[in-house]
Amino acid sequence: MSEIMVEAKDLVKTYKTGQVEVKALRGVNLTVRKGDMIAIMGPSGCGKTTLLNILSGLDDATSGTVMIEGQDLSQMSDNQKTEHRAKRMGFIFQFYNLLPVLTAIENVEMPLLVSGSSAKEAREQAIEIMRVVGLEEVMHSKPGALSGGERQRTTIARALISKPAIIWGDELTGDLDDETANTIMDLVARLRKETQATFVIVTHNPEVGKRADKILYMRSGQFVREEKNV
Ligand SMILES: Nc1ncnc2c1ncn2[C@@H]1O[C@H](COP(=O)(O)OP(=O)(O)OP(=O)(O)O)[C@@H](O)[C@H]1O
Numbered sequence: 478m479s480e481i482m483v484e485a486k487d488l489v490k491t492y493k494t495g496q497v498e499v500k501a502l503r504g505v506n507l508t509v510r511k512g513d514m515i516a517i518m519g520p521s522g523c524g525k526t527t528l529l530n531i532l533s534g535l536d537d538a539t540s541g542t543v544m545i546e547g548q549d550l551s552q553m554s555d556n557q558k559t560e561h562r563a564k565r566m567g568f569i570f571q572f573y574n575l576l577p578v579l580t581a582i583e584n585v586e587m588p589l590l591v592s593g594s595s596a597k598e599a600r601e602q603a604i605e606i607m608r609v610v611g612l613e614e615v616m617h618s619k620p621g622a623l624s625g626g627e628r629q630r631t632t633i634a635r636a637l638i639s640k641p642a643i644i645w646g647d648e649l650t651g652d653l654d655d656e657t658a659n660t661i662m663d664l665v666a667r668l669r670k671e672t673q674a675t676f677v678i679v680t681h682n683p684e685v686g687k688r689a690d691k692i693l694y695m696r697s698g699q700f701v702r703e704e705k706n707v
């Protein structure tokens with residue numbers, strides 16, 4: 478058995494807006510091992526994004542614990558969490574939009590520049606990863622001039638450039654047609670082999686779910702069933 482990347486115990490999340498309480502998570506337990514790809518599926522509003530936000534330390538649970546690579550998130554300061562995210566995590570979220578005024582490659586190299594790499598170093602690594610995702614021809618285009626699949630590959634390149642140990646994906650093939658979604662998932666499969674990165678992804682697409690090692694089905698803030706893919 479390989480080492481544990483993520484361990485969540487009894488996660489509960491209650492949102493309070495005015496007088497209204499929403500129980501978004503009602504006791505979620507999860508273990509993710511290094512190199513695993515886990516897909517989370519379930520109806521809209523069942524708590525998938527809430528769970529990813531809490532597992533990655535973007536939001537706090539109401540109760541329960543999250544251990545990431547042996548570290549308890551609740552024991553880390555906001556700065557420590559931010560640093561851990563920058564160094565160890567990649568995000569492929571729809572709200573992590575590409576900046577429209579920058580070219581694709583400028584978007585991709587941004588995480589490296591932010592974390593202190595030199596411009597030259599960042600550009601070299603960005604070119605390399607743009608090759609990996611098959612975007613070398615269009616890397617100087619702005620996102621507005623790219624297709625949906627190319628934009629999504631740019632987002633993936635940006636998530637992967639800092640060689641994260643764990644990648645969180647929320648609908649990483651969301652707006653794409655089946656063929657493009659498949660191309661993206663082929664790319665993810667190749668990157669997994671090359672980097673042994675761990676993936677936890679939310680998807681509505683059963684074809685994407687099948688590519689994971691395990692599908693966890695969620696309903697009303699709980700996992701109700703799991704399915705192992707062989
Ligand atoms: N910031 C918030 N404040 C109040 N309620 C929230 C907040 N974020 C989410 N919720 C509520 O928590 C529940 C779970 O939301 P969440 O976004 O996790 O669902 P989801 O499974 O990701 O849905 P979708 O598939 O539509 O993205 C929903 O009832 C939602 O309305």
Ligand SMILES: [Mg+2]
Pocket residue numbers: 525526527647
């Ligand atoms: Mg969501």
